[in-house]
Amino acid sequence: MNTHQHAVKPIVKITSEPQNVAADEPAFFVISVTENYKNIPLEEVHTMKMHLLLVNDELTWFDHIHPEEQADGTYYVSETFPSSGKYLLFMDYKPIDHPAAIVKHTIEVAGKYLYKRSESDTKLASVIDGYTVILVNGKDLKTNTGQSLQFSIEKDSILLEEKDMQPYLGANAHIVMIGKADKDFLHIHPMSDNRFPIYAETYIEKAGLYRMWVQFKIDGKIHTTDFTVEVSENEEMGENHNGHGAHH
Numbered sequence: 001m002n003t004h005q006h007a008v009k010p011i012v013k014i015t016s017e018p019q020n021v022a023a024d025e026p027a028f029f030v031i032s033v034t035e036n037y038k039n040i041p042l043e044e045v046h047t048m049k050m051h052l053l054l055v056n057d058e059l060t061w062f063d064h065i066h067p068e069e070q071a072d073g074t075y076y077v078s079e080t081f082p083s084s085g086k087y088l089l090f091m092d093y094k095p096i097d098h099p100a101a102i103v104k105h106t107i108e109v110a111g112k113y114l115y116k117r118s119e120s121d122t123k124l125a126s127v128i129d130g131y132t133v134i135l136v137n138g139k140d141l142k143t144n145t146g147q148s149l150q151f152s153i154e155k156d157s158i159l160l161e162e163k164d165m166q167p168y169l170g171a172n173a174h175i176v177m178i179g180k181a182d183k184d185f186l187h188i189h190p191m192s193d194n195r196f197p198i199y200a201e202t203y204i205e206k207a208g209l210y211r212m213w214v215q216f217k218i219d220g221k222i223h224t225t226d227f228t229v230e231v232s233e234n235e236e237m238g239e240n241h242n243g244h245g246a247h248h
Helices: 235-240
Strands: 011-017 027-035 050-056 062-065 075-079 085-093 101-109 125-128 131-135 146-155 174-179 185-188 198-203 208-218 221-231
Touching: 011 085, 011 101, 027 050, 027 085, 050 075, 050 185, 062 075, 062 174, 062 208, 062 221, 085 185, 101 185, 125 221, 131 208, 131 221, 174 198, 185 198
Parallel strands: none
Antiparallel strands: 011 027, 027 075, 050 062, 050 085, 085 101, 125 131, 131 146, 146 198, 174 185, 174 208, 208 221
């Protein structure tokens, strides 16, 4: 086959320093996105050129950081992991002239192990820093149809409105959903809706339990809340089930 086409996916490589990452010790990561052995430029998406989402295998720990572009075109970031075990790193980026992509990378962290019971019960309310965040329609999530995610936020018995939120990454909030069974990843960016301080729309292809993290910014501080939701099979659309993870 000698047809030359631009359909080759860029190659993503991540290396860590030290090579053996340990809990409670900073690890430094260098990420490269290359084509024909050259680093290629990335577009800014939601105010950043690269989003790095990190979770432990049990989906009880989450972090969202932004690698910084270096002079040589690679991206550099550090992270300190709280416990030993397996971690998943999701790199979300969009090279110029290529579609957006999410690449999953797995690492093993050595050192002390902190046991945390994995979340298997649905959790539709999350409290952080005095804010109670509720996924109002969390019992209604179904596969293979447009879904809305509607959140209320209350503090000191007062319901917050959209105008109380500060932009975070170019939107009202930032939402990630990861499937518990096969770690399907959905990156969801809210839109404006005057009924809810945080509102988003997404499309979920697989039924099952998902962990969800919602980050929002008020008074200059970023708050991270977590939820556990059960997505049920949409009976009307069952034939369309194709078993692929969706991201938005």
